[in-house]
Amino acid sequence: MSGEKQPECSYVLFFLFSPHRLHAHRSDADLEEAVAEVLDHRPIEQKRCPPCHVSVELVGSCTTLVTERILQGAPEILDRQTAALLHGTIILDCVNMDLQIGKATLKDKTYVEKLEALFPDLPERNDIFDSLQKAKFDVSGLTTEQMLRKDQKTIFKQGIRVAVSAIYMDLEAFLQRPSLIADLRAFCQTHIYDVLVAMTIFFNTHNEPVRQLAIYCPHAALRMTVSLRPRFTLRALQSSACTCCPLLGSHSYTEVP
Template sequence: MERFLLGCRAAVQMKKLAQIAVKRLAEVQHLESRPLHVVLGNEACDLDSMVSALTLAFYLENTSESKAAFVPVLNIPHSELALRGESVFLLSELNIPESSLIFRDEIDLHALHQIGQLTLTLVDHHILPSSDKSLENAVTEVLDHRPLEKQYPHSCSVTAELVGSCNTLVTERILQGKPEILDWQTAALLHATIILDCVNMAPEAGKVTPKDSKYVAQLEALFPDLSSRSNIFESLQKAKFDVSGLTTEQMLRKDLKTISGDSTMLAISAIYMDLEVFLQRSNLTAELDSFCQAHGYDALVAMTITFNPHNEPVRHLVVFCPSVDLQNTICEALEYSHCPPLNLTPAPTPHPNLRAYLQGNTLASRKKVLPILRDALWGGNPGAMRTPSGKPGSEDCSQEQMDDELDKTINPLIPEMSRDEEEPVLPPTPMNSLVDECPLDRGLPKLSAEAIFEKCSQITIARSSTSPPQKKK
């Protein structure tokens, strides 16, 4: 795998030199080189997307009769890799150097397409964002594990099957096509990724399908010295939420949501670190101010999240805002919230410009705090909600991409919890209802009396606000 990736980088470098020469000499016919066939993952570039791009490109390079050079491209800027702890960890464990990878900001796909030197395979997604719409006619193959929302021409090979991991489909392709090319390093990439995506192959988590289990078992039979499933899962989960090596800016960006309205933009970050440890970071106020200025945020709310010995979430809040008036508005909304009550207690902080709170109601996740802030600042305008990237959710993301973002990652200690919302989520119904041994009945989260009461209260409030006024008799 490593030799293959280094060869891909060399091919991309040659293509860059050729493009420069074309601009200078304007003689394309004298600069013939192998066209590029790029295997491109999705913009989230989680472990499933990254590994499926690497391994499918490896397979195609070793089996295709095409003259093209098959190159995996990670669909993020190089600087974003550090935010994906599980990917960094697995690459390091398998001795795959970061320098051998090719990132989206290191190759100009649009320029290659314009000169007729690009074809594409999409893995772990099948709908390009609006910024890449011009590349659609370069797509010759799709490999995805979600329901199709777009039809491609018959000339495009499409494989879409509802399994727990896209890498299950890549493994199937390799083992059914040319299994002799599979080395230990590539097998370990596939094996670890499927295990993480399928929550350690536990049926009660509602992710794993019979096909996932089948190909994990086949990889283990071919390579008996692969690490145990439990060790892999625990290590990757720990790495996913390890922020110890990140800068303050990287921690804030790792799990970020924004809401905006009128001329105000507010950032809400989840920080997987103890409140006291976070507040003791050197130059914290200056770094928060720099982060807000760089991204145009008027204020920042950080929710620190840790887990107690009983695996229960512990949540606290930090509010930063250069404007005293805006900071007071935010803090008052949080302090006096009653739906839900946050039960906040002011916490000591060494930074005079920061307000910190111990959150008594640890069940109130970011999902519950966001409406409080939106109502306080903009009267609850639903259009103010934005995606983690800060882009309007309906513009560039399909429904399958937005749903997948919420479902992709699992809390490191409580498998039933989504990292993005830190709350129990239902298992993905389409995936489980279309396969044998449906585990839906075991995957449902337990409902508490408090949750039922809160939902009933929300329904009552919603109905009362929308019902027409009664006529006076």
């Protein structure tokens, strides 16, 4: 209403989950002082973590830690819709709690069961996993930039800024996309990356995940360094068995641990 004094917001607090830091070279990096806490399930890069309380626990899904906080600190805010979001995310992150894959921990299992006990009408695990997995791998209609940003991490190493993007399709299909090199070049220029690593993921006929790497680097000298050191790249990505194929080079590599 005109003339009526509006309530003022004196401060805003942010809580960072996985990934645990704000992006450098972006306007949101200025918000770092407003971060109240970091909650993550991966090792923390201490030099790049905001100066606040940091909680790290190695579980399969960071959502498990969020669920734990809610149930221990504010269980009254948990309704069925929120429970469904938490439940589905943990199941997806932990690959349907598959013991053979080994991503789920005892804590992940415990909090999935707690949510199911509180809300018995939650979807069956197999149903929700199949539905979410299908949606996750559906990249139809996405531009190359949207695919690169869909699941992206940033690595800083020796002054080099590297983008690592999970691409949910076969490497050969990705390489056949029209204007791919121009799109990769534009992506690196726009977001200020020195190297772009596209890690394609698809499932073979045995329903096993297959990962392949394609590396794009517009700088000739740096490209040679990256191309000749695939083992370093693979270790940095903590990948298992990958095919490494530089987009702007004449060599290809395969590493099996």
